[in-house]
Amino acid sequence: MKSSVSAPRVVLLDIEGTTAPVSFVHQILFPYARGCLKDYLDEHADDAAVQKIVADVRKIAPDKSPAEQLISWIDEDAKVAPLKELQGLIWARGYQQGELTARLYPDVAPVLQKWSENGLTLAVYSSGSEAAQRLIYGHTEQGDLTPLFSHFFDLRVGGKKEADSYRAIVKEAGWQAADVLFLSDVTAELDAAAEAGLKVCQVVRPEDGTVAGTSHPVAASLPEAARHFALPGQEGA
Ligand SMILES: CSCCC(=O)C(=O)COP(=O)(O)O
Numbered sequence: 001m002k003s004s005v006s007a008p009r010v011v012l013l014d015i016e017g018t019t020a021p022v023s024f025v026h027q028i029l030f031p032y033a034r035g036c037l038k039d040y041l042d043e044h045a046d047d048a049a050v051q052k053i054v055a056d057v058r059k060i061a062p063d064k065s066p067a068e069q070l071i072s073w074i075d076e077d078a079k080v081a082p083l084k085e086l087q088g089l090i091w092a093r094g095y096q097q098g099e100l101t102a103r104l105y106p107d108v109a110p111v112l113q114k115w116s117e118n119g120l121t122l123a124v125y126s127s128g129s130e131a132a133q134r135l136i137y138g139h140t141e142q143g144d145l146t147p148l149f150s151h152f153f154d155l156r157v158g159g160k161k162e163a164d165s166y167r168a169i170v171k172e173a174g175w176q177a178a179d180v181l182f183l184s185d186v187t188a189e190l191d192a193a194a195e196a197g198l199k200v201c202q203v204v205r206p207e208d209g210t211v212a213g214t215s216h217p218v219a220a221s222l223p224e225a226a227r228h229f230a231l232p233g234q235e236g237a
Pocket residue numbers: 014015016017025029079084087125126127128129132133136160
């Protein structure tokens with residue numbers, strides 16, 4: 001009997017914990033930004049982008065020095081737009097100078113290639129800024145993967161735990177919610193996406209120690225997620 005459930009046409013992917021190890025983000029990227037932050041703010045004090053970031057930080061936290069506030073946010077892993085914008089600017093220098101290379105899980109690049117070759121639309125939704133997303137996929141150990149993606153969504157559409165953010169994404173991209181599969185390691189993000197009508201799957205990477213939830217399908221890798229949703233790229237699941 002033919003299934004009445006349609007296969008996804010679009011795969012929307014979280015980054016940290018889904019395509020890139022938490023350890024790469026927390027042990028490489030965040031410390032790199034933390035170490036350079038004060039010097040970067042001083043050296044780029046005249047740049048319009050930095051001035052906007054500092055003004056945005058002052059609006060949120062008027063009683064603290066912007067640099068100290070930004071460092072506190074890094075330490076708390078706060079998903080705050082001005083911090084994410086600044087991290088993207090700082091990491092750009094690291095990638096350009098060859099000090100940073102993005103580590104993805106080994107299954108990721110082959111599956112993304114396979115999905116793209118088979119006509120699936122691929123998109124990113126991460127708390128990291130669009131610039132940071134383009135950097136990470138532009139400088140992977142497997143080369144530049146940015147051409148595989150049609151859209152890069154960040155906190156400008158809203159927080160990842162808000163259903164309205166997913167509604168805004170499908171509207172902006174002109175997709176039908178039911179055609180989109182969202183992959184993330186975070187249950188609250190999946191709850192929000194499911195509330196907006198997206199298909200969802202939790203990626204539970206053993207290396208990250210992610211705790212599996214009970215309300216959504218679970219996969220230990222992208223090939224396993226492909227198998228759940230009858231997508232190509234199931235080899236290696
Ligand atoms: C875009 S790479 C850096 C990721 C990052 O800054 C972050 O906060 C991770 O958030 P995600 O939404 O990808 O889990």
